[in-house]
Amino acid sequence: MRLFAINAGNFKLDGGAMFGVVPKSIWHKLNPADSNNLCTWATRCLLIEHEKHLVLIDTGLGDKQDESFFKHYYRDAPQTWDTLLKPFGFHSSDITDVVLTHLHFDHVGAALKKEGDSILPTFKNARYWSNSRHWDWAVTPNPREKASFLKENLLPLQLSGQLSFIENNTSPFSWMDFVFVDGHTEQQMLPLISTANGKLLYAADLLPSAGHIPMPYIMSYDIRPLLSMQEKESIFNRALAENWTVFLEHDVYNECVNLKMTEKGVRLNEAFLLKDLIG
16 A cells, blocks of 8 residues: 655635634644734645555645635645646546545545536546535535535536445445544545554544644534534544544644643644655
């Protein structure tokens, strides 16, 4: 098994929204904000080569929307997935599977691309994986999440015939399980990968950054913040008991972390690069 961390580009979100009830006097030390109160966040995806599979977890924002949409997020200049994959010796046509933790635009945007007047899968040979409960939640969005579930990121994927669903207690991969959580959005699915060096959890928006490890540090974007705290506690307990490594999607500074229990609760033990984990 080979694993590669690939940042599909940075963008900005409001720091207060990202840290919820935590005061700015505390969170700005973790991720400093600019004059508009915006903090920089990564869209770090995970590429896994194993046996006959080349699996990509999440895809970043993409570039289908116009500038009136992207001007709110101050994103990096977009790169195609062919450009992002080239340093690792791969092409977008090599991807066999795309696992979408959930369908918010910063996780699924680059799953599809514009070609003329058409919107087509970026990875033409891939099977795209979501789950039916989250899909139904996304295609009939509530007002709170409507701006994050974009039709152009969803319907063309369904029409492509490349979309499949993973349900609880199932997986298309013998070496990857899924942890389903409902605090951030309905049935977000977190890949749990069995590697030669132990289990690696792709934390997506359960834990956006190392700065979100303390239990009350919950995003205002979460639809059920109290449930998010319960889910964090449960998953952190498993991570501590089984010595999991946690892969961070949105942390600009840290790729991977592990945890420790302290008198104040669960805290960061150490942060490191994915390559240092796998050797």
